[in-house]
Amino acid sequence: MEKYFLLIMAMTLVTYLPRVFPLLFLHELKLSPKIQEFLSNIPYAVLGALIVPGVFYSTGNLSYSMVGAATAVLMAYFNLNLLLVVLGSILSIFLFQIWL
């Protein structure tokens, strides 16, 4: 019991430090334009890496995942509200499962 709590505290520490360090030390620091550009590219790179290949395994069934992902891509392409994209994608898989 106590050992679990120690484990959780250690996990907290190694999770929290990488999150907060850059905030405290890079805040209000002047960075060179190239570094700034690199950092501004990171969100898009992170999204690319988070989506593939994870999305294919997201539902435990490749065809369900493809249906959901395709629906999301289509809805996002037409600039629909983010909440609608999420709900529409869930619904598409839900209906796909019921009809098959």
Place this chain on the structure above:
Amino acid sequence: MTVKSIQQSELDICSKQRGLKDGIVASLPIAIGYIPIAITFGVLAQATGLTLFQALSMSLFVFAGASQFVGINLIAMGVPFAEIVVTTFILNFRHFLMSSSLVTKFAPMKNGLLAIVGFGITDETFSLASLQPGQLSGPFLIGLNFTAYAAWVGGTGLGVILAAGMPPVLQSSMGIALYAMFIGLLIPSMKKSIKIASVAIIAGLTNIVLYNYLSVGWSIILATITGAFIGTFFFKGGKK
């Protein structure tokens, strides 16, 4: 915040900084995605033999989806605790990159506030916050992160208490939720700029390859650096 209204407010030159309430509203897609995953975590934690208190305190303190799942998996396998901590560190080190990027968008704020905001940085809150227009205020970030946090902790408790999970049909459908959100964030930006599209595609392709050789954590870190690096040094001009 709708994608359409984001584009409109980008045109709005003197759009004022958004506050707590805007952060909460912006975070709703994350909350919807988190709840089923947190319930699943609660159910698994219970099956692993963790008590309600232990499962909840992991979600309360660690607040990191992937490493919590890996964590209870390793606990179940009887892996030594030191090894679990190292794995957690590797898995979450990507947040170092994310924080470094996100902080460039922050409005001036006190260190205490930064320390609180930093706790709430996850893949999802980071992605959503980075793609907001303009500077990010402290209250907006608190609203965004806290809503996600509340959904995560609440869902965990619900999962342990239910311990049966949701109907399988619904559960497999909900698995797509966070990915749909990532797609919803990325596609409109990719449409706007060839460079952004290339950065995302290069990172994704790199991750598909590295995924087979490295742990999830390292794979995402290296894929992100590769995509962002190529975008910075091999694409001239930037925005279309």
